[in-house]
Amino acid sequence: MTTRIVIIGGGQAGGWAAKTLRDEGFDGEICVVAEEAWDFYERPPLSKATLLEPDAALPRLFSEAAQQALNLNWYRPLRVESIHREAKTVQLSNGEQLSYNILLIATGGRARLPGAAWEQHQQVYTLRHWQDAQRLKGRLAECKTLAIIGGGWIGLEIAASARKSGVAVTLFEQQPALCMRSVSADVSAHLAAVHREQGVDIRTGCGTLELEDNDGLPTIHCDSQRETYDAVVVGIGVDLNLELAREAGLHIDRGIVVDAQGRTSDPAIFAAGDVAQHHQYGLCIQSWAFAQNQSVATAKAMLNADAAGYDEAPWLWSDQYQHNIQILGIPQPDSKTIVRENTLFFSLDGNGRLAQLVAFNDARTVKLAKRWMAAGRDLSDVPLADPTFSLMSLR
Numbered sequence: 001m002t003t004r005i006v007i008i009g010g011g012q013a014g015g016w017a018a019k020t021l022r023d024e025g026f027d028g029e030i031c032v033v034a035e036e037a038w039d040f041y042e043r044p045p046l047s048k049a050t051l052l053e054p055d056a057a058l059p060r061l062f063s064e065a066a067q068q069a070l071n072l073n074w075y076r077p078l079r080v081e082s083i084h085r086e087a088k089t090v091q092l093s094n095g096e097q098l099s100y101n102i103l104l105i106a107t108g109g110r111a112r113l114p115g116a117a118w119e120q121h122q123q124v125y126t127l128r129h130w131q132d133a134q135r136l137k138g139r140l141a142e143c144k145t146l147a148i149i150g151g152g153w154i155g156l157e158i159a160a161s162a163r164k165s166g167v168a169v170t171l172f173e174q175q176p177a178l179c180m181r182s183v184s185a186d187v188s189a190h191l192a193a194v195h196r197e198q199g200v201d202i203r204t205g206c207g208t209l210e211l212e213d214n215d216g217l218p219t220i221h222c223d224s225q226r227e228t229y230d231a232v233v234v235g236i237g238v239d240l241n242l243e244l245a246r247e248a249g250l251h252i253d254r255g256i257v258v259d260a261q262g263r264t265s266d267p268a269i270f271a272a273g274d275v276a277q278h279h280q281y282g283l284c285i286q287s288w289a290f291a292q293n294q295s296v297a298t299a300k301a302m303l304n305a306d307a308a309g310y311d312e313a314p315w316l317w318s319d320q321y322q323h324n325i326q327i328l329g330i331p332q333p334d335s336k337t338i339v340r341e342n343t344l345f346f347s348l349d350g351n352g353r354l355a356q357l358v359a360f361n362d363a364r365t366v367k368l369a370k371r372w373m374a375a376g377r378d379l380s381d382v383p384l385a386d387p388t389f390s391l392m393s394l395r
């Protein structure tokens with residue numbers, strides 16, 4: 001009997017798991033159940049190049065030939081509706097049952113909306129899938145004014161793309177600062193300055209917003225003001241697709257709880273990508289690097305119980321205007337931020353260890369900082385803010 005591995009989700013994590021299984025020599029059956037009709041693709045370009053380039057193609061993970069060579073059994077566009085752990089089967093939305101020896105849950109998340117009025121309005125957009133990007137791009141080409149709800153990374157990237165396309169942007173954020181959950185106050189302030197310089201009207205601390213229709217166009221109520229826009233994009237985060245795991249009785253905290261090898265509380269079931277909680281940080285990182293590298297480590301562990309496991313610190317990047325912004329690590333409640341020339345933002349914890357580095361256009365220092373972080377280097381006496389001090393001398 002050949003071993004069958006079933007992967008739920010045809011996104012970045014699902015794709016890298018399938019590729020790694022073959023790279024590691026697995027010659028059994030790999031079934032991929034994917035809700036989307038497309039081949040594996042990655043999402044970061046959707047808020048950047050896909051919106052800006054007239055002929056942007058699907059950002060495929062692998063060339064068509066490389067994907068063919070993986071010899072996968074696709075079940076698409078179909079959903080897994082339930083997991084039956086005792087029988088080791090999954091139930092598909094077309095009524096079929098599929099048995100597995102090993103199962104991978106890589107179901108990602110879905111864009112959140114504030115309520116039904118927003119869901120139903122024709123000129124309210126979200127951005128998660130390839131089709132969302134096509135729809136939004138079409139509208140951006142014909143609109144003059146855009147409201148963005150949410151000042152997180154995706155909202156800011158859409159703001160940058162819209163400004164580059166000449167659209168007037170108003171950005172509403174309920175919190176008092178941008179990206180407040182993931183970076184220090186100094187970084188938030190710098191991000192706001194970068195966007196204001198490009199003409200974005202930023203309204204932080206805006207309270208609850210309401211949506212009304214004005215002859216087919218969306219009107220936003222904020223405090224006592226009402227303004228009508230050609231379109232509204234909502235970027236207020238995602239709801240992780242955890243229902244299958246929850247209903248199957250797997251251990252869930254903020255996401256699916258996994259060990260370093262991606263194994264869930266059921267040894268035959270693994271989880272990867274956005275839905276998997278980082279085994280050390282206790283958070284769902286939701287980044288390109290995690291989706292790829294944690295999934296690669298997980299696929300190796302499916303085949304070899306002694307595989308090394310995943311051990312990277314959280315890292316993500318964002319491209320806005322001329323800035324490549326890299327975010328390494330997570331600030332701690334006791335972190336103190338040291339700013340170097342509004343380019344590097346170091347957050348040190350109470351012991352002088354680097355908890356987070358946010359770098360604007362400085363990949364070299366990020367590389368170095370990964371080593372400081374891994375070594376737990378004490379940086380409390382280092383003149384990090386002094387632009388004449390060479391950081392490279394700390395190699």
Ligand SMILES: Cc1cc2nc3c(=O)[nH]c(=O)nc-3n(C[C@H](O)[C@H](O)[C@H](O)COP(=O)(O)OP(=O)(O)OC[C@H]3O[C@@H](n4cnc5c(N)ncnc54)[C@H](O)[C@@H]3O)c2cc1C
Nearest residue numbers: 009011012013035043044079080108273274286287288316
């Ligand atoms: C617009 C955008 C821009 C981004 N930019 C960046 C960036 O610049 N830098 C960065 O680090 N990260 C970025 N990210 C985050 C990164 O893309 C995600 O972390 C990554 O895509 C997660 O991969 P995943 O495979 O876990 O989930 P996904 O890519 O969401 O794939 C999950 C797939 O599973 C499918 N699925 C769900 N439920 C079922 C089911 N029951 N049955 C079958 N299929 C199912 C979904 O339809 C989806 O196709 C961005 C994300 C978005 C949306």
